[in-house]
Amino acid sequence: MKITRLRSQLTYDGAALALEAAIAKAKAINAPENIAVVDSGGNLLAFARLDGARFLAQHSAYSKAQTAASLMMPTGQLGLQFGVDLALATGSRSINLPGGIPIIVDDVVIGAIGVSSGADPDDIAVAETRCWPD
Amino acid sequence: MKITRLRSQLTYDGAALALEAAIAKAKAINAPENIAVVDSGGNLLAFARLDGARFLAQHSAYSKAQTAASLMMPTGQLGLQFGVDLALATGSRSINLPGGIPIIVDDVVIGAIGVSSGADPDDIAVAETRCWPD
Amino acid sequence: MKITRLRSQLTYDGAALALEAAIAKAKAINAPENIAVVDSGGNLLAFARLDGARFLAQHSAYSKAQTAASLMMPTGQLGLQFGVDLALATGSRSINLPGGIPIIVDDVVIGAIGVSSGADPDDIAVAETRCWPD
Amino acid sequence: MKITRLRSQLTYDGAALALEAAIAKAKAINAPENIAVVDSGGNLLAFARLDGARFLAQHSAYSKAQTAASLMMPTGQLGLQFGVDLALATGSRSINLPGGIPIIVDDVVIGAIGVSSGADPDDIAVAETRCWPD
Numbered sequence: 034m035k036i037t038r039l040r041s042q043l044t045y046d047g048a049a050l051a052l053e054a055a056i057a058k059a060k061a062i063n064a065p066e067n068i069a070v071v072d073s074g075g076n077l078l079a080f081a082r083l084d085g086a087r088f089l090a091q092h093s094a095y096s097k098a099q100t101a102a103s104l105m106m107p108t109g110q111l112g113l114q115f116g117v118d119l120a121l122a123t124g125s126r127s128i129n130l131p132g133g134i135p136i137i138v139d140d141v142v143i144g145a146i147g148v149s150s151g152a153d154p155d156d157i158a159v160a161e162t163r164c165w166p167d
Numbered sequence: 168m169k170i171t172r173l174r175s176q177l178t179y180d181g182a183a184l185a186l187e188a189a190i191a192k193a194k195a196i197n198a199p200e201n202i203a204v205v206d207s208g209g210n211l212l213a214f215a216r217l218d219g220a221r222f223l224a225q226h227s228a229y230s231k232a233q234t235a236a237s238l239m240m241p242t243g244q245l246g247l248q249f250g251v252d253l254a255l256a257t258g259s260r261s262i263n264l265p266g267g268i269p270i271i272v273d274d275v276v277i278g279a280i281g282v283s284s285g286a287d288p289d290d291i292a293v294a295e296t297r298c299w300p301d
Numbered sequence: 302m303k304i305t306r307l308r309s310q311l312t313y314d315g316a317a318l319a320l321e322a323a324i325a326k327a328k329a330i331n332a333p334e335n336i337a338v339v340d341s342g343g344n345l346l347a348f349a350r351l352d353g354a355r356f357l358a359q360h361s362a363y364s365k366a367q368t369a370a371s372l373m374m375p376t377g378q379l380g381l382q383f384g385v386d387l388a389l390a391t392g393s394r395s396i397n398l399p400g401g402i403p404i405i406v407d408d409v410v411i412g413a414i415g416v417s418s419g420a421d422p423d424d425i426a427v428a429e430t431r432c433w434p435d
Numbered sequence: 436m437k438i439t440r441l442r443s444q445l446t447y448d449g450a451a452l453a454l455e456a457a458i459a460k461a462k463a464i465n466a467p468e469n470i471a472v473v474d475s476g477g478n479l480l481a482f483a484r485l486d487g488a489r490f491l492a493q494h495s496a497y498s499k500a501q502t503a504a505s506l507m508m509p510t511g512q513l514g515l516q517f518g519v520d521l522a523l524a525t526g527s528r529s530i531n532l533p534g535g536i537p538i539i540v541d542d543v544v545i546g547a548i549g550v551s552s553g554a555d556p557d558d559i560a561v562a563e564t565r566c567w568p569d
Contacts, residue, residue, distance in 0.1 A: 036315030037406055038218070039307050045485050047304030074342025075222060076490045080482035083447050088478040103223035114247050115264070121254040122227035122262040122283075138305055179351050210356040214348035217313050222344045306486070343490060371491035382515050383532070389522035390495035390530040390551075 040073070043136060043144035048078035051136060051146055051162075056081055058162040059148075064155040067094035069147045070136075075099040075126065078144065090149035092125075097133030097147030097160075099126045105142045108133030109153075132156030174207070177270060177278035182212035185270060185280055185296075190215055192296040193282075198289040201228035203281045204270075209233040209260065212278065224283035226259075231267030231294075232281030233260045239276045242267030243287075266290030308341070311404060311412035316346035319404060319414055319430075324349055326430040327416075332423035335362035337415045338404075343367040343394065346412065358417035360393075365401030365428075366415030367394045373410045375428075376401030377421075400424030442475070445538060445546035450480035453538060453548055453564075458483055460564040461550075466557040469496035471549045472538075477501040477528065480546065492551035494527075499535030499549030499562075501528045507544045510535030511555075534558030 048070040059066045065085035070078045075098075082091055100108045109131030111119065116129025133147040134157075148160040182204040193200045199219035204212045209232075216225055234242045243265030245253065250263025267281040268291075282294040316338040327334045333353035338346045343366075350359055368376045377399030379387065384397025401415040402425075416428040450472040461468045467487035472480045477500075484493055502510045511533030513521065518531025535549040536559075550562040 034314045034318070035312055036318055037309045037411055038312050040310045041305045042308045044303055044306050045483060046302045049483070050302070050304055072342065074340065074344055074490075076342055076484070077482060077493050078484050080479060081447060081451070082478070082480050088476075091479050099223065103221040105221065114250070117247075117251055118254065118262055118264045119223075119227060121251065121259045122230040122264065123223045124226065124259065126226070127223045143305055179349060183349070208356070210350065211348060211359050212350050214345060215313060215317070216344070216346050222342075225345050367491065371489040373489070382518070385515075385519055386522065386530055386532045387491075387495060389519065389527045390498045390532065391491045392494065392527065394494070395491045 041138060041141050041143050043070075043072050043078065045078055048144065052079045052081055054162045055146060055148065055159050056083065059083060059159045062155060062158060064151040064159060066148050066150045066156065066159050067091045068159065069094040069098040070144060071095070071098040071102050071147070072144045073102055073142055075102050086150040093128060093130060094132075094147045094149035096125055096128035097130055097149060098145045099147070100128050101133030101135045101145035101147060102142065103127065105135055107131070107135070108147070132160050134160040175272060175275050175277050177204075177206050177212065179212055182206075182278065186213045186215055188296045189280060189282065189293050190217065193217060193293045196289060196292060198285040198293060200282050200284045200290065200293055201225045202293065203228040203232040204278060205229070205232040205236050205281070206278045207236055207276055209236050220284040227262060227264060228266075228281045228283035230259055230262035230281065231264055231283060232279045234262050235267030235269045235279035235281060236276060237261065239269055241265070241269070242281070266294050268294040309406060309409050309411050311338075311340050311346065313346055316412065320347045320349055322430045323414060323416065323427050324351065327351060327427045330423060330426060332419040332427060334416050334418045334424065334427050335359045336427065337362040337366040338412060339363070339366040339370050339415070340412045341370055341410055343370050354418040361396060361398060362400075362415045362417035364393055364396035364415065365398055365417060366413045368396050369401030369403045369413035369415060370410065371395065373403055375399070375403070376415075400428050402428040443540060443543050443545050445474050445480065447480055450474075450546065454481045454483055456564045457548060457550065457561050458485065461485060461561045464557060464560060466553040466561060468550050468552045468558065468561055469493045470561065471496040471500040472546060473497070473500040473504050473549070474546045475504055475544055477504050488552040495530060495532060496534075496549045496551035498527055498530035499532055499551060500547045501549070502530050503535030503537045503547035503549060504544065505529065507537055509533070509537070510549070534562050536562040
């Protein structure tokens with residue numbers, strides 16, 4: 034029986050790198066966004082709200098990031114009822130909106146990014162920004 | 168008029184037994200789960216989050232257990248609107264997701280188990296694990 | 302710049318071992334307790350409420366565990382005002398009550414245990430139970 | 436009667452600059468911190484949680500920033516009872532802990548920074564980092 038296991042964790046520097054890449058993408062496609070980066074346990078590491086982004090979407094960006102980290106897959110793919118019930122059950126930490134993407138390194142989910150304010154394709158495009166060296 | 172009534176209550180030992188059986192089932196079907204056991208008043212008695220289980224599902228496992236104990240029947244069988252309204256009315260202690268099963272001994276609901284993280288059939292299979300002698 | 306770092310994490314088996322040791326101690330000193338074990342990010346891993354334990358203390362046991370994991374030191378040592386303000390600022394995830402102890406392996410805080418229901422010395426004694434091989 | 440007034444507002448670029456300066460200060464004094472920057476309406480603009488910072492302090496950093504923006508003065512200077520009552524009345528958006536500093540340009544409060552995780556002097560030193568050209 035092992036009481037500990039070694040896991041790779043996202044550093045602040047890594048989160049800042051992911052955030053910078055997402056900001057660059059958001060500017061490139063002219064989509065002012067809220068962008069949140071969390072670690073694998075759902076705690077906030079880095080955040081940006083660009084000028085013009087909807088202020089309430091600060092919450093949904095964070096929820097999307099937590100959801101993607103917990104589900105270990107992109108957000109927004111659940112059925113209506115399941116998504117609503119999960120949101121209710123988790124105090125809205127889980128949210129069934131597209132724009133949350135897990136950050137995966139060497140097949141391990143080390144965190145997630147959540148993007149909110151724009152149209153769905155914009156949120157997804159910004160969240161999917163490739164920010165890690167291969 | 169009687170001012171008291173005798174009720175059978177789930178002990179911690181009973182809850183631990185139910186939890187162990189559910190953990191064994193979860194491992195057997197390779198479904199990392201959050202598993203919560205509550206008493207008939209909905210208070211948490213025992214809990215486990217297995218390695219690899221989605222962390223936000225810690226909340227839904229507990230909500231499912233409370234819901235099953237309160238409804239005195241398996242969870243996830245309400246209509247969409249009724250389920251959402253009950254969740255809202257109860258501060259999400261009631262949730263309309265499958266995976267909550269009452270624990271019944273001698274026709275009395277003495278508690279419930281709630282399981283969350285996997286696909287619905289896995290959550291249900293783990294929650295339904297038979298853990299009591301006939 | 303490193304985007305990830307390797308960290309030791311508490312497994313469920315490790316959390317269950319810590320919980321079992323705390324339960325044994327609680328029984329040995331005849332102190333029915335709520336006992337919560339969290340990982341280093343504050344998410345619940347394992348929980349027990351022993352027969353006779355105060356049911357509202359399920360919440361304080363969890364808060365104590367989260368606080369010890371976050372502070373990376375035993376709980377209950379802050380001044381009155383600071384403790385109250387931190388509790389308010391964190392939605393009571395941080396609580397200034399003794400009975401929360403970080404779980405440290407090789408100088409790394411990998412989680413914490415929180416114990417609540419009894420007198421302070423009992424809560425502390427149960428939380429401090431040595432459960433790891435040297 | 437004027438139905439509009441011109442107000443200077445903190446941009447995301449300004450918030451990022453304040454955040455960077457605070458991060459540099461935190462690293463210089465070896466104080467891993469949570470750092471939040473809000474606009475004059477209390478909405479989050481930028482956030483960082485440095486490696487080693489206490490995760491629950493993500494909440495208090497944000498509360499401190501909101502409090503400083505609202506009070507238009509540094510946080511932590513209220514009496515105990517007043518501070519607690521304000522926290523309760525505001526759902527903990529207002530918090531009476533030092534480490535929140537308004538960002539003032541041309542005598543106008545355009546936002547605030549809140550810093551939390553370290554000892555009070557560290558939180559204050561990081562929050563007070565001068566980041567604007569004279």
